[in-house]
Amino acid sequence: MTRVxxxxxxxxxxxxxxxxxxxxxxxxxxxxELSVAVSFQTRISTIIHDLLHFSPLFGAIVSAVxxxxxxxxYAIAKGLKHEERWWFIGAGFIxxxxxxxxxxxxxxxxxxxAATRSWPGLxxxxxxxxxxxxxxxxxxxxxxxxxxxxxx
Amino acid sequence: xxxxxxVLTQLMMAVGLCLSPYQSLAADKFDVMAIxxxxxHPWSLQELPNHPLNFLVTERSGGFKLISELGFxxxxxxxxxxxxxxxxxxxxxxxxxxxxxxTREAFxxxxxxxxxxxxxxxxxxxxxxxxxxxxxxxxxIFVAQPLRKGAAHYGGRLAWLPDQTLLLTLGDxxxxxxxxxNLSNHLGKVVRMTRTGEAAPGNPFPHQAGGYIYSYGHxxxxxxxxxxxxxxxxxxxxxxxxxxxxxxxxxGKNYGxxxxxxxxxxxxxxxxxxxxxxxxxxxxxQWTPSLAPSDMALYNAEMFSEWRGALLITQxxxxxxxxxxxxxxxxxxxxxxxxxxxxxLRAVTVASDGAIYLxxxxxxxxxxxxxx
Numbered sequence: 001m002t003r004v005x006x007x008x009x010x011x012x013x014x015x016x017x018x019x020x021x022x023x024x025x026x027x028x029x030x031x032x033e034l035s036v037a038v039s040f041q042t043r044i045s046t047i048i049h050d051l052l053h054f055s056p057l058f059g060a061i062v063s064a065v066x067x068x069x070x071x072x073x074y075a076i077a078k079g080l081k082h083e084e085r086w087w088f089i090g091a092g093f094i095x096x097x098x099x100x101x102x103x104x105x106x107x108x109x110x111x112x113x114a115a116t117r118s119w120p121g122l123x124x125x126x127x128x129x130x131x132x133x134x135x136x137x138x139x140x141x142x143x144x145x146x147x148x149x150x151x152x
Numbered sequence: 153x154x155x156x157x158x159v160l161t162q163l164m165m166a167v168g169l170c171l172s173p174y175q176s177l178a179a180d181k182f183d184v185m186a187i188x189x190x191x192x193h194p195w196s197l198q199e200l201p202n203h204p205l206n207f208l209v210t211e212r213s214g215g216f217k218l219i220s221e222l223g224f225x226x227x228x229x230x231x232x233x234x235x236x237x238x239x240x241x242x243x244x245x246x247x248x249x250x251x252x253x254x255t256r257e258a259f260x261x262x263x264x265x266x267x268x269x270x271x272x273x274x275x276x277x278x279x280x281x282x283x284x285x286x287x288x289x290x291x292x293i294f295v296a297q298p299l300r301k302g303a304a305h306y307g308g309r310l311a312w313l314p315d316q317t318l319l320l321t322l323g324d325x326x327x328x329x330x331x332x333x334n335l336s337n338h339l340g341k342v343v344r345m346t347r348t349g350e351a352a353p354g355n356p357f358p359h360q361a362g363g364y365i366y367s368y369g370h371x372x373x374x375x376x377x378x379x380x381x382x383x384x385x386x387x388x389x390x391x392x393x394x395x396x397x398x399x400x401x402x403x404g405k406n407y408g409x410x411x412x413x414x415x416x417x418x419x420x421x422x423x424x425x426x427x428x429x430x431x432x433x434x435x436x437x438q439w440t441p442s443l444a445p446s447d448m449a450l451y452n453a454e455m456f457s458e459w460r461g462a463l464l465i466t467q468x469x470x471x472x473x474x475x476x477x478x479x480x481x482x483x484x485x486x487x488x489x490x491x492x493x494x495x496x497l498r499a500v501t502v503a504s505d506g507a508i509y510l511x512x513x514x515x516x517x518x519x520x521x522x523x524x
Contacts, residue, residue, distance in 0.1 A: 023421060031424055034333050036411050038425070046425045053420030108239065110302035110327045113419055117327050 007139035012066065015092075015132035016059030017051065022124050023058075023115035024050045058113075058128075061099060066132055069095035073133070085137035092133030096126040183523050184491065187509075188219045191517035195308075196245040196447070196499050197509060202253050202281075204504040209511065209519060210260070212242035218285050219519055228285050232275055233292045234264040239303025241270060247310035247318070249347060256281060257347065261308045261320060264292070269299035271338075272306045272322055274349065293349025296338040297361065300325040305372040307342075309447070311385070313378055317344050317352040319366060321373035321387065329410040329423070332369050335360045340409060342366045342373065342387065342401060356404030369407040369432065375448035375465065376401075386463055388448055391415035392423060394440035398463075398476065398483060399433065408432040414440050437483040443470025446513070447499040451475075455506030455524060462486070466497035468513055473497055473522075491520070 024047050028038050038046075073091035077084035100116050116122040138146065193212040200206045205221035208228075214237055216230035235243065241263030249257035256278045264273035274294040280286045305323030312318055324332045324340035332340025335357055343364035344352040351363035373389035385401040395415025399407055412426045414435075428434050439445070447466045451459045462477045471494045475487040491497070491512070498513035507523040 020421075027421060027423065028425075030330050031411060034330060034411055036424070036426070036429070042425050046422050049425075050421050053416065053422075057419055108304070109418065110304055114329075114417060114421065114423070 004140055007136050008066070008070070010139055011132040011136035012059055012063045014135045015062040015066075015128040016055040018131055019058045019062065019125055019128035020050045020055035021047055022128070023054065023113060023121075026115040026121050026124070061103070062096070062128060062132055065095040065099045065129060066092060066136070069129070070133070070136060084141065085134065088133035088137040089130045090133070092129030092131070092136075093126050094129075096129030097122070099129075100126065183521075185521045185523075186518050187221070187223045187521055188225055188519040189516065191215075191217070191511070191519065192515055193242075193513060194498060194511040194517040194519070195243065196247075197501050197511055197519065198246050198248055199501060199503050199509075201248065207501075207503075207509065207519065208246050208248075208258075210243045210246050211517075212244075213237055214243045214262075216243070216246070216287070218283075223519075226284055228279075228287060230260070230277075230287050231290065232260060232262055232264075233290070234273065236263040236265050236267075236270045236303075238263075238267060241303045241306055244272075244306065244308030245310045247312070250312050250316055258287075259310060259318060259347070261310055263303070263306050263308075264295065265299055267303060268301055270301075270303070271299050272296045272308055272320070274310075274318075274320060274345070276347065276349070294320070294343075294345055294364075296320075296322050296343070298337055298339075300328055300339070302327055307370070307373050309374050309376045311376040311378050313344070313385075314380065315352075317346055319344050319376055319378075319385065321370065321376050321389075323372035324370070324409065326372075329371070332371065332409045333406070333411065335365060335368060337361055338364060340370045341368045342370060342376070344403075354403075366403055367401050367405050367407060369409045369411070371409040371413075374446050377448050377450045377463070379450050379461075381452070381461065386448065386450070388445040388465060390444055391439070391442055392417050393420075394442055396439035396442045396445055397435035398437040398445075398465075399435050402433070405433045406431060407435075414438045415442065437476065439470075443472070443474075444468035445470075446497065449500045449502050449508075451502055451508075453502055453506030456508070459487075464500050464502070464508060466500045466510065468496045468498065471496050473500065473508075473510065489522070 069091035073087035077087040111117050116125050195210045195212050198208045207219045209217045216228045218226040244261040247259045260275045275292045277287045277290040304326040307321035307323040309321045320343050322341050328339050344366040357365045371389050375388040377386050387401045388398045392415040395413045410423050412429050412432050417423050445465050446468045449464045451462045462475050465474045472488045472490045474485050476483050477486045496513040499511040501509050510520045512518045
């Protein structure tokens with residue numbers, strides 16, 4: 001039980017951090033396209049701001065998605081006797097895609113997370129679900145080969 | 153106790169309970185009276201110049217009403233071409249021509265199209281002089297370009313300049329915020345047109361976006377007035393989370409969105425790391441946290457003589473009326489008033505008797521009179 005909790009929390013943290021950094025880069029690139037200069041220092045301070053203010057919300061969204069997606073993927077993988085890691089990855093990706101669609105149809109604004117307004121942004125942010133699935137599978141049920149890898 | 157009397161009592165009590173860091177309005181100095189109830193998300197009000205204290209009121213759902221001083225409500229059929237009612241979209245403002253008494257011309261801003269392709273439109277019409285009032289010669293004269301998806305951020309406020317050209321505020325469509333900096337379209341702009349809907353002569357970008365653009369870099373502006381005393385155009389706009397702005401508009405200037413903002417996105421993410429940039433006009437006042445300014449009127453009457461020259465600004469999320477005055481070169485909130493039930497306020501106008509009339513924003517909206 002402890003292992004699954006640690007795996008899940010680690011996966012959610014990874015997705016929240018990576019998702020936050022991706023959306024920061026997408027937002028800043030939109031400004032750069034408007035000929036706004038963004039220095040390295042400004043980029044770093046914006047990443048930090050968004051990690052503090054955006055990632056908690058995004059982490060909550062990813063967690064809600066994965067609480068449904070991961071058990072579903074596990075059940076399917078067990079039923080079909082397939083490699084569960086790929087099902088976790090796929091379920092995370094599709095779960096996030098469905099979540100963005102669902103959230104945008106429920107909230108008053110057309111698109112809640114600005115970075116998902118474009119297809120590349122939507123796919124990039126959905127990949128955080130895939131990442132969460134991979135991290136979860138890697139930590140919960142590592143392969144014998146992975147268990148032999150050095151910790152650091 | 154009748155409903156009308158109960159509302160009046162609640163409102164008068166609320167005036168006294170005004171929660172404010174600014175100077176409170178004493179209850180014994182003010183009367184707040186409900187003139188009309190059960191308006192469906194009323195959006196704008198305009199006093200008829202030849203019938204003092206009779207108001208034209210629009211409803212977002214498309215309703216158009218004439219409301220008398222005593223609260224009698226006449227429905228006026230308004231078959232707007234292509235009206236789109238959804239989300240924030242619908243019928244917005246009614247604005248009468250400066251020479252309305254002679255021409256009977258009225259102008260309507262509204263969302264037009266459908267959920268996949270819509271925009272802000274302006275229609276021109278004539279109002280019959282006798283009751284029951286009717287709308288004739290109704291014709292669409294302007295469609296903001298391009299059409300976009302979704303039902304948010306339309307702008308929609310109108311103001312007349314002394315040369316009888318018409319300013320229209322336009323939103324960025326929410327999902328298209330970067331387009332507020334693109335001079336090849338009307339998203340996030342204030343446009344200036346003639347009363348026939350053509351681009352007004354003298355606009356600063358005659359060869360771009362049909363020559364309509366007056367200013368750009370706006371997010372979603374729902375307040376604009378012309379101040380003849382100072383020859384200024386005052387405009388306010390919604391920021392995202394924080395960063396609502398009051399601006400003094402100048403033709404051809406960039407007001408920054410989304411390159412500069414004092415606010416952040418609803419999700420907590422930064423829209424931009426910059427609050428000010430060279431070449432961008434900074435707001436003369438900004439609200440953080442956001443109060444969601446929804447309309448603005450200039451006070452130049454005698455009833456509240458201490459407010460002469462002040463801007464009256466209604467707030468939706470802030471649920472209050474604010475009075476802003478310029479003191480020592482800076483704009484300050486000098487008074488604010490919160491009504492009973494903390495109602496969202498959608499529109500404000502100053503009538504010929506000097507009283508202030510307000511519209512509340514709900515499915516059972518009210519027309520209120522604030523006087524002393």
